[in-house]
Amino acid sequence: MTGRTKPRRKKPRTAAQLLPLPPGQRHLISMQQHCALAAFRDGHGTADQIRVLARVVYLPLMMLRAETGGRADPGPYRTAEAMLYRCYLHGQAGEGWRLETDEAAHFAGLLTHFDGQLAACRAHCYLDALESLVHFERSGCSPLADPRAPAAQDALFRWLVEKTATPGTNG
Numbered sequence: 001m002t003g004r005t006k007p008r009r010k011k012p013r014t015a016a017q018l019l020p021l022p023p024g025q026r027h028l029i030s031m032q033q034h035c036a037l038a039a040f041r042d043g044h045g046t047a048d049q050i051r052v053l054a055r056v057v058y059l060p061l062m063m064l065r066a067e068t069g070g071r072a073d074p075g076p077y078r079t080a081e082a083m084l085y086r087c088y089l090h091g092q093a094g095e096g097w098r099l100e101t102d103e104a105a106h107f108a109g110l111l112t113h114f115d116g117q118l119a120a121c122r123a124h125c126y127l128d129a130l131e132s133l134v135h136f137e138r139s140g141c142s143p144l145a146d147p148r149a150p151a152a153q154d155a156l157f158r159w160l161v162e163k164t165a166t167p168g169t170n171g
Contacts, residue, residue, distance in 0.1 A: 013124050017123050017124035018122055018123070019123055020121065020122060021118055021123050021126055022123075030111075030114075030115050030118065032052050033052055033056050034111065037099075037107050040087065040104065040107075041098070041104040042098075044098075045091070045096075046097055047088075050084060050087065050088060050091070050160070051160055053084060053107065054081075054160050056080070056107060056110050056114055057077050057080045057081050057110070057144070058133055058136075058144075059130070060077070060110060060114040061077045061143060061144070062143060063126065063129045064117070066125060066129065074146075078144050078146070080106060080107060080110055081144050081156060084156055085156040087099055087103075088159060136157075140157075140158055142156075143157075
């Protein structure tokens, strides 16, 4: 034995994983996100819906990173994460779970992009992004973490992970 290890082979994809996401599944994902955005835009968001909007931040970026070999610009997603964090702070302070008009417009642009990604991707791309998100949740570190940024940047992500781990809580 020479000490070299064989590269791990990825498990072969199933036919269903190689096909596009089923239209019904894409529609359900998109509808949940559009409804959450509308609720926040109108000032009627909830702690549960903030997790739905968080997926508009994290999943499209992970899918984009996979498509571009990791060369995706995280800027718009970091901006959205900061907006959600402000929304979270307002909600926790009893000031309502809402996004301002410019924030809602920013999310609408990300959501439109994500809808396009879902329509164009194969099922395994979305599933791989979900798997990556679970990995980040286990680590407790945001997929958008910037080593140069203050530790508070991950506060929203840690809260989301905590709330996901304790179903039935609302705030």
